[in-house]
Amino acid sequence: MQEESPKAIFYALAANFGIAVCKFAAAAFTGSGAMFAEAIHSTADCGNQLLLLFGIKRARAPANVLHPLGSGREIYFYALIVALLLFFVGGAFSVYEGAHRLMHHEPVSNPVVALVILGVSVVLEAFSLAGAVREIRKGAPDKTLWRWFRETRESELLVVAGEDVAALLGLAIAFAAVLMTMLTGNPAYDSAGSIGVGVLLMIVAFLVAREVKSMIVGESASPEVRKAIDAHLRARPEIKRIISLITLQWGKHVVVAVQAELIDYASGRAMIDAINLIEDDLQRAFPQVRWVFFEPDVARDRGEPTAA
Structure with a gap:
């Protein structure tokens, strides 16, 4: 197994910080619920990456009398916290925001701005995912990404890759929702997009948490x-x-x-x-x-x- 992969985490942190700033500005300017949900998601991702970096540092603590085999498995704890935050802060909040806007029929203004920001976000997220995939391929050049996801013991890289995949799919949903709102004038599409992003994040968070839970219980080597x-x-x-x-x-x-x-x-x-x-x-x-x-x-x- 490779050393922990902080390089992929730094890629994701840089990309998500830039994306969050752009999305919040666009959400304030357009009033888009899907865009606001995406902004919250990117902010949560920034916090998640900081947690993973802290977890890697803690995992490097030397062995002592209380922890005779060292603290290497501590990174699993922080990875699980990240998965829970992704579920509740990213997913559940996005569903709530979408449902709230759906009931109140809040309009979306300047949807073109939102679409441009979403397009820029796709490029930045693709950059982050490419960095994660490069790290994955160093240790598993011949595996499919799904097989790697099920078999890897690198919890921090698993979380980053899961977040990046969810982010790209979420951006696609948000883009489609804002585009349909612009074409039809019906803000319900935007609200439905926010709900869709939230459901997607909760599914990815569940899959990541399931894998990390198995590591916490105690898995064999790959x-x-x-x-x-x-x-x-x-x-x-x-x-x-x-x-x-x-x-x-x-x-x-x-x-x-x-x-x-x-x-x-x-x-x-x-x-x-x-x-x-x-x-x-x-x-x-x-x-x-x-x-x-x-x-x-x-x-x-x-x-x-x-x-x-």
């Missing part, structure tokens, strides 16, 4: 890393059989617990030296493996899992 570690250990000449292999993602690092039957050694010291060699070689081959717990044992047919 499937390809887990498979590679298992193959590496099975190829070791010192190991006769892998009895149990557990991997646990701990922020950007991985914890590995191995129970294995070794070949016969003349002494306990020779076995210890062999285990140390196995552990050192594993950490050289997989730099993300910070901790290795190796237990020599004799295989017994009790149905132990061969990998987990």
